[in-house]
Amino acid sequence: MRSMRFTILGAVLVSSAAAQSAEHKPLRLAIAGLNHGHVSGFLHTAASRKNDVEIVALYDPSADLLAKYAKSSNFPQDMLFTDLAKMLDSARPEAVAAFTDTFAHLEVVEACAPRHIPVMMEKPLSVDMAQARAIQQAADRYRVPVIVNYETTWYPAMPEVWAMFHEQKSAGEIRRMVAETGHSGPKEIGVQPEFLDWLTDPLRNGAGALFDFGCYGADFMTWLMDGKPPLKVTAITQSNKPEIYARVDDDATVLLEYPKAQGVIEASWNWPFDRKDFEVYGQRGSAVTSNRGTTLTVHLPGQHEEIRKPPERIPGEHDAISYFTAVVRGEKQPEGLSSLAVNVVVVQILEAARESARTGRTIAIQP
DSSP states (O other): OGGGSOOOOOOOOOSSHHHHHHTTSOEEEEEEOSOSTHHHHHHHHHHTOTTTEEEEEEEOSOHHHHHHHHHHHTOOGGGEESOHHHHHHHHOOSEEEEOSOGGGHHHHHHHHGGGTOOEEEESOSOSSHHHHHHHHHHHHHHTOOEEEEOGGGGOTHHHHHHIIIIISOTTOSEEEEEEEEEOSOTTTTTOOHHHHHHHTOHHHHSSSHHHHHHHHHHHHHHHHTTTOOOSEEEEEEEOSOTTTOSSSOSEEEEEEEOSSOEEEEEEESOOSSOEEEEEEEESSOEEEEETTTTEEEEEOTTSOOEEEOOOOOOTTSSSHHHHHHHHHTTSSOOOGGGOHHHHHHHHHHHHHHHHHHHHTSOEEOOO
16 A cells, blocks of 8 residues: 555656745744643754754743743744734744644644644644544645654654565564553653643543553554554553552553454553564564664564664655655655554544543444
8 A cells, every 4th residue: 555655756846946946945834832842852953954944933822831932942022922823824834833732733733724734743643533533624625734743753664664564575464563662651751841731631631651652553553554443452551650640541551453463552651761662573574673763673584583773764754854844845745654544543543442441341443
């Protein structure tokens, strides 16, 4: 299925010299929301890539958060907005990067889509399927790209895993997938207070570790399964640190049943170390990623286990800014791990897992 692959599309032919030159200008990007802790790293990266991206405005309903980031990143007062619609109409960005809580993603898309402004948001897509469908409907109605950013999308090992199972087929059909993701806990690692506030809110986050880190495994497995949802989902969640995480889970295990494969998602705020590791086992071989996707351990029939260093990612597919710019300017169609189609299925899995953990039942996925 071509839409799930890592491929580069040819540059769009344009009729005017002005349009051609626009492709080489920095992407005029507005930031919607500042209470997602990843915004700090994103702004730092953007500041070091002024030839690629220009931050033209920041929105957050909190004047205090706006003042905090204005001071730390030296943004002038006329770039700061507490009204999302006013920011979009005043700054007229080419695109928006959303760093809100997960619940607010729908609000951002519904403001941007009628204005034909593409949106990239931090994972996961939404807190439930009602929101996911509404986002998809807005994107389809206005023909506006919406993509979901995962750190793991840009890991060097990802194209190698795809090629091994979908192009070379050297390991045979996939039979088992395992995702081990998380850290010792958001409070334990010292996330910003405004970030911790909504991560521990079941309404704004969707759950705890289940949504925060379960989404990585669901995304990875949906991508490898060509965008198809599992047949059934079974999950258990635990609260091992109720004195810190009183309202949400801090540990989750999710089992996905496919026609000929199984997936195991281990998402936790209780790991003794940070990790985002993925394992794929086929009929005849396996691939295991580690060290933020910089190491790939491969075992194929008739060969000794081999530890590989995957090559650098190709231009346009090595980081979120480059990829989003190519999508905004029509050089790429959204696909693969960050695509809206895959991420609607991710939310379907997470919602089913939440219900399974609540009821103690296996949840069948409706086609």
